[in-house]
Amino acid sequence: MDIRKVKKLIELLEESGLAELEITEGEESVRISRHMTNAPPQYPMPPQPYFAAPAATGGAGPAPPATPAAAPEATGHKVLSPMVGTYYEAPAPGTPNFVKIGDQVQAGATLCIIEAMKMMNQIEADVAGKVVAALAKNGEPVEFGQALFIIEP
Amino acid sequence: MAPSALAWPAVLDLLADGQWHSGSALGEALAVSRAAIWKQVRALRSLGLEVLAERRRGYRLDRPLDLLNPVRIRDELTPVTRAGMQLLEVLLVTPSTNARLAAEPAPPPGQIRAVAAEYQTGGRGRRGRRWLSPPGHGVCLSVAWSFESAPRDLPALSLVAGVAVIGALQQLGVGGVQLKWPNDVMAAGGKVGGILVDVSGESGGPLRAVVGIGLNVRPVPGIATALLLEGGHLPAVALDDLLPGAGLDRSVLVGALINRLHECLVGFGDRGWPDVLPVWRQNDYLAGRSVVVTRGADTLSGIARGIADDGALLVEADGRIFPIVAGDVTLRAPL
Numbered sequence: 001m002d003i004r005k006v007k008k009l010i011e012l013l014e015e016s017g018l019a020e021l022e023i024t025e026g027e028e029s030v031r032i033s034r035h036m037t038n039a040p041p042q043y044p045m046p047p048q049p050y051f052a053a054p055a056a057t058g059g060a061g062p063a064p065p066a067t068p069a070a071a072p073e074a075t076g077h078k079v080l081s082p083m084v085g086t087y088y089e090a091p092a093p094g095t096p097n098f099v100k101i102g103d104q105v106q107a108g109a110t111l112c113i114i115e116a117m118k119m120m121n122q123i124e125a126d127v128a129g130k131v132v133a134a135l136a137k138n139g140e141p142v143e144f145g146q147a148l149f150i151i152e153p
Numbered sequence: 154m155a156p157s158a159l160a161w162p163a164v165l166d167l168l169a170d171g172q173w174h175s176g177s178a179l180g181e182a183l184a185v186s187r188a189a190i191w192k193q194v195r196a197l198r199s200l201g202l203e204v205l206a207e208r209r210r211g212y213r214l215d216r217p218l219d220l221l222n223p224v225r226i227r228d229e230l231t232p233v234t235r236a237g238m239q240l241l242e243v244l245l246v247t248p249s250t251n252a253r254l255a256a257e258p259a260p261p262p263g264q265i266r267a268v269a270a271e272y273q274t275g276g277r278g279r280r281g282r283r284w285l286s287p288p289g290h291g292v293c294l295s296v297a298w299s300f301e302s303a304p305r306d307l308p309a310l311s312l313v314a315g316v317a318v319i320g321a322l323q324q325l326g327v328g329g330v331q332l333k334w335p336n337d338v339m340a341a342g343g344k345v346g347g348i349l350v351d352v353s354g355e356s357g358g359p360l361r362a363v364v365g366i367g368l369n370v371r372p373v374p375g376i377a378t379a380l381l382l383e384g385g386h387l388p389a390v391a392l393d394d395l396l397p398g399a400g401l402d403r404s405v406l407v408g409a410l411i412n413r414l415h416e417c418l419v420g421f422g423d424r425g426w427p428d429v430l431p432v433w434r435q436n437d438y439l440a441g442r443s444v445v446v447t448r449g450a451d452t453l454s455g456i457a458r459g460i461a462d463d464g465a466l467l468v469e470a471d472g473r474i475f476p477i478v479a480g481d482v483t484l485r486a487p488l
Contacts, residue, residue: 083308084478085478085479086479086480116478116479117309117311117334117335117464117465118311118336118347118348118349118350119310119311120349120351120352121352121353122351122352122353124353124354139449140449141448141449141451141479141480
């Protein structure tokens with residue numbers, strides 16, 4: 001692929017507020033991401049500040065973030081995992097989930113816990129709205145930047 | 154009766170000496186009916202305490218209990234830590250000392266809130282396993298601390314807490330304690346305790362961390378079997394098993410733990426994790442051992458090769474080193 005084309009794609013990504021862009025052209029494909037995708041799959045910590053606002057949400061304001069065309073189901077605000085870890089939907093086994101689909105949540109409400117190195121990180125809603133999708137499975141691994149919830153502001 | 158609904162049964166303070174007390178004497182001392190005494194005794198039994206009852210003699214515990222004492226805990230605190238204590242609470246029963254602190258407002262930066270309990274009804278171990286320890290036998294301690302912003306090495310906080318535990322135990326003469334990545338406290342081939350850290354905070358804002366520590370102090374008959382059955386694969390070891398002579402004073406232990414945690418939390422906020430990384434490495438239980446890492450449906454078998462500068466466990470497999478940040482690590486059974 002032409003290097004100028006790649007440069008153009010990078011600029012496009014910068015302008016768009018997207019986290020990641022993948023283009024396939026014949027047998028060639030290129031994926032450009034704002035995050036370090038060249039890290040080994042289990043690399044512990046991204047270089048970003050720990051609780052930095054997920055880059056994909058742009059200003060994290062009420063303006064609906066641009067949605068990748070490949071993911072038509074994502075019509076709301078995506079809450080992304082700030083870290084690699086294990087996803088828990090409830091404070092402890094046998095207790096009710098933090099939230100369920102259809103719940104109205106305030107910004108700052110706890111949505112789930114991501115555990116890494118035996119540290120339980122409460123993940124809070126960064127916008128207020130209705131929980132329309134819960135995308136991760138209880139007890140399953142999640143990756144950095146993976147979408148956990150979709151909230152309709 | 155649900156233990157979570159219990160206030161500290163006053164009768165426990167009287168029975169703690171391990172001597173016989175008649176029901177009427179207890180009732181008189183506490184100004185309650187004998188039926189009320191009986192109810193409190195039943196409550197104590199529901200916590201796993203052995204209360205003997207005989208018609209002529211009354212009640213006694215099967216052995217004297219040294220209960221956590223807030224005054225003695227406070228006496229152990231260094232002047233610096235004492236000055237920073239916003240709360241020191243000692244409870245008989247609570248669902249979880251971590252949950253109790255997490256439900257309260259975060260302490261102001263520089264201040265520390267601590268809750269110790271004799272018994273947790275909802276203590277969490279690995280994968281939600283219960284932490285089983287009747288009153289008078291273990292230590293359940295949680296400490297809340299606020300960072301003005303998230304420390305860069307935040308994920309290493311469980312490891313930092315482990316270093317604090319090692320320091321407190323060394324101070325009390327308990328040696329040979331090691332840390333199993335990320336949060337188990339090990340000695341004599343078994344598990345002495347564990348650490349669980351809860352963290353919450355807003356993006357870019359202040360961050361509240363609650364560090365919970367559970368330690369076996371007095372041996373509990375049958376608990377090793379119970380733990381093995383729960384799938385921990387590691388026998389439970391009590392700190393008293395490691396010490397000749399009289400057992401540890403648990404109040405002194407709690408005081409020492411608070412001091413060391415305070416010191417480590419301040420250092421972690423100011424200087425980060427490199428401060429204590431060498432101590433962690435010196436006490437690495439897994440280094441050189443064959444391990445299996447399980448994360449969801451994935452497993453990785455290899456040799457533990459210490460920890461990376463950011464606290465990730467390094468596992469060597471197929472000639473490569475894999476940094477591990479999430480998952481359960483078990484020792485591979487010898488073939």
